[in-house]
Amino acid sequence: MSVHITTLDDRVRLRQDDSSPLSTQEYFVNMGPQHPSTHGVLRLVLKLDGETVREVIPVLGYIHRGIEKMGEHQSYRQFVHLSDRLDYLSALINNWAVSMTIEKAANIELNDRIQVIRTLMAELQRIQSHQLWWGVFGMDLGAFTPFLYGFRDREIIADIFEETVGARLTMNYIQPGGLMYDIHPGFVKRVKAFLQYFKPKLAEYETLLSGNVILQERLRGVGRMDGQTALSIGATGPVLRASGVPLDLRKSEAYGSYGKVAFDVVIGKNGDCWDRYWVRLEEMRQSMKIVEQLIDNIPEGKHMVMKPAVKIKLPEGCYYNQVETARGILGVYIVSDGKESPYRIHLRTPNFNNLWAITETAANWRLGDLVAILSSLDVVVPDIDR
Amino acid sequence: MGIITEKLPCYIEPIPGGSLLLTSMDAVINWSRANSLWPLTFGTSCCAIEMMMATGAPRHDTSRFGAEVARPSPRQADLLVIAGTIVRRMAPRLKTLYEQMGEPRYVMATGSCAISGGPFMYNSYSTIRGADEIIPVDVYVPGCPPRAEAFFYGLLTLQKLIKEGESVRRPGERRKPVLSALPPGITLDQIRAEMAAVLKSDATVNVEQAAKKLEKESQDGQCESADGCCCSRT
Amino acid sequence: MTGITENIWQAKTVAQRAAEALPESVWFALGYMVLGVVGVAAFIAVLGMGLIYAERKIAGHFQCRLGPMRVGWHGIFQTVADTLKLLLKEDVVPAQADKFLHILAPLFTLLGTILVLAVLPMSPIVHVSDVNIGVVYVGAVSGFGVLGILLGGWSSNNKWSLLGAMRAGAQIISYEISATLALLVVVLFSGTLRLSEIVESQAAGWWIWRAHGVGIVAFLLFFIASLAEINRTPFDIPEGESELTAGFHTEYSGMRFAFFFLAEFINMFIVAALTATLFLGGWMPFHIGDFAGFNAIMDMIPPGLWFTGKTAFLVFLIMWFRWTFPRLRVDQLMRLEWKVLLPIGFANLIAAAVVVLFNFYFFPVR
Amino acid sequence: MDSANLLTAVAAAEPNAKPREKADRAAVQVPVGNLSALMKRLRNDSTFAFDMLCDHTAVDWSEQGTFELVYQLYSTVHGHYLMVTTSVPRVSPIVPTVREFWRIAEFQEREVYDMFGVLYDGHPDLRRLFLEDDWKGFPLRKDYTDDFMLERPE
């Protein structure tokens, strides 16, 4: 048996290298939990050699709220609202993931209207999430204005959500058995107005940031990760696709209404920061394509196939289901013992896996590159910590 | 806080006209502090996004309040916006951040999680039930998360607190203005009228009593009760 | 041309007046000096606040928003409130810091900027001191800034601060070379080190185009290198917010942070003003060859306004850069200097020497 | 491969693996002793080619006195899923690590250790992931108690 339990102190111990008089001394620096570019309360312990990053040790748990434990005490319907607070930037998709798992387990059949609206909402959420990422990415690289532009355009989708859902960030809209509300009468008009507005803005994004020579120099070849490593690390979403693996559950599983729409899977070639940047930008375009195809074809039907007051009980067994959020695959694992609340609920969150890519990619890059790589992985810390 | 705000008042007070000077000093100092609230770039979860919407989105734009200069270093920040859940592991760090901030410092708890633990109040082994268990909080902004306008309302409430509750005469102490007992948007008259409509004559007695009490308290300007509504800080 | 301006605006600096007055009365001379010092101090404070307000307002409009709005009319008193608050904010010196150096550092940074301001010919009359080796002096005293930054970063006892300070040190010293090389081009052309004489030598045309292509290259070199020297985007690496929290001034608060903050903005002004002085004719009006009528109209605009206008344009350009570009990486920054700007600078200097030596002018120099 | 074929293939590869009942997708149950060998086979055999470990977690069956460890595997080559489970006694929960096959297992196993106290044999850096190093107890165990935690009032 070689089980040896370590602590962080063991991990951050320096080995002095005196072999050569020219050897430089490495040192540890804490980046976070409060740091502008860790996007929340992620803490990275960096082993630096001058400006060069030798090792990254992520230290987690600064926003670990114990959602899985709470889930064991809540009914299935109540748990959906907790999933909002995982990756709050794709709250609707998280709702969908939990609801879909429950629906599959309880054999609830949904009508087309619900599926189409869910797909629409998920794609809008994906665009919104990528808009925020674009802005923050620009800011992490020192350009402040994209941040503002990203948020400006994000507000318009927030309006769409606010009108139909009644909330701007934590939605609890997609529920087991349907949707909380039917879409608002003004929904279609607003979405179309958004599509019209956002297309030229996306071109502007390209001019302002993608075309910029400084940005290209900062991203080219930085933080390269090949497909095999990405798979081994379990990275999903744009991070995996940028490494050249065309895994997109929207395509391979074709849940919701994704089977009925035409869209392309966006992949990168080298798996560097530039590819991750570009994949997300292009995904916004693909998402708009999906929205365009669906927005005129919302079928009639009810928005709820079961009453909200009905208590859900899943048959005994274990259920695992995945959806593609804006950041990758969100898996929901429910173990039911036939009661009202799950016996165990586990969330396989995309950011948890994506984060560890930093340990593979950031070594021997500069501090500034570390920020770029971290930003290109687009982690949302509460999603990691749960 | 320096000489001006700590020692000077003791010397000025006895001089004839010194009291007036102090009052005008208060006005100027509080004006500058209220209008220059530089927040710390700190956010833990969902509320941080809405806070960024308020501070970052051009539609809302905190720079109108002079509060867009988000400082990454707590030393230079005046306002600590606790945007999001605070968990047990984060609590000591939050305390450190607060301690690193120079006086005057203000704390605003936005969102249910920072106020009370919110969604993670029960059955969570990790979530702190309210940031005020760790550091003193000046203003609470409800919402989950509060929208940008609600954030601004909180900022205005904080400005009111600074303008009315601070004085160079009592450095380090912040007296909270008379608290709003009623939910926003509801006046006592409204309640009175509604009650009267439902309950005709005898039922209004209760409300009248409450009204008298309210008036008395607002004349006194501060709470007399012993349970520490008017929190002062050291 | 020079004759006209000389007649209208007799160039006399505060120091010259003080020197003239010295034989008459020591007190009179002292008065002039005190006037100069107070003037510069007031000028710095007002200028700093104005620039910060302008930056925030302009940034706002670049970003589809309004900027400060609520303190006074369109937020005009915003920076006044900020300054007052910063002055009254608690001044924290970390327990582990080197207290003496920690306090000294922001003073050094501010000193560097004040000393440069002293020799800037803002107009023929507003000119505190006209040093005969003005160009050398500017190069020398602007080094105080980097000293302050290094001291601040070192004494804070914070790894981020130190990283920021080291970045600043490497960056500023490297780019100083390019800036000086570009500056030498102007010295070559005008044949003087005195800033007022450099301005006067541009009466017939500004160096940026009178020196053919050489002038434009030198102008660009100087402007880029100066941007890097004052740590503005895209070269704001020492205080790169997303990388080093707040860089070298992470541990500074209140008043001392305000010094750094102020110095940053005054430096921006100085760079703009120096560039205007060296390449865009300083307070010299814009003249086109022999169009006497046009030139006369241009002469009617006071030189102070010319100087302000040119400087404001350059300041705006700097702000425009800041709100558009991402920042470079440390090694890219160094590569840009040593592999791009420096060779170009040397080539340009040699070209300038050739031009001067063989007298390849379109216009007569003097 | 569809799930029936997959189960047959796994059974052929590892005779001790039995299909896990009450699962909504192809799932097998193996004894702890065979876990490492099976995982190696699943990872490297081209008929399986499970190149992605989607998820790894545990379930505390406190009444039966066991932890059930769950591995969700996915193959991007074949596009099939497999759930592998194994049971260890709660009193001595020691499992071989699968880190050598999938890098992410290192961190997922750390999470399971953090939450359940399952020990991984051969893990290079087994320490708490979310909680502080000196945290007492393992929160996701069913018998976890904590004087900090509040029950929801009824």
Add this chain to the structure above:
Amino acid sequence: MMQATDKQENPTRSGLVTAPELKRHGFFRNVFSGIKSLLEGMKVTFHYLSHPSTVVTQQYPENRATLKMMERYRALLTMIHDENGLHKCTGCQICHDNCPNASINVVTRSNPVSGKKELDRYIWRMDSCTFCNLCVQVCPFGVLKMDGSFEGAVYDRRLFVFTLNHYAGPAAGLLAKVADPEERKKMIEPRDRYSGPVPLNGQELAGVKALKKAESGCCGGSGGCCSDSQGSQGSKEMK
């Protein structure tokens, strides 16, 4: 790795878009294309500077009069009272059971006249509410709704505990059956919207006990601890 491409389902629709390679040119071309890209970026930002119509800022405290929330926006839980000031709540506890974190406490009493179980206080804790809307959804009588008034910042977190019902007594339908107005008056008792300082600790809050304790405490159940009768006018002064 690329063989996975072939295995994708829906091959007819499955296109792949690949990221473009960044090209490198010679030194001078690099410099010029670089400068061109910078200028293009500057053009974008200058466009916004030079077009004040692109400013999208809504000035919040100034636009309070015209600011209108979306009808579904969830910011404040309210109990619907009809034009007679009557609500339909029967105190059935369904909302309490469905509330994810017990932000709703429905306190019931037995009516002094009829002896029936009815609503005494409907206590809502805004401080812990997640605005998930489940209570509104599950209510069989449509008693609740979410209101859009978001201005709720206060200095004391105890002020986030609201009593939503205006009176303690039977629901509207039951009250309508009582013919005698005198008897009606006896059946109901007023309740302010704000219930006064209720202990914050969740354990203590649970149940009537805490409430009674609070009522007998310093400030009483009605007036509230520290009060400001100005209510919403407060923010106007702040300008």
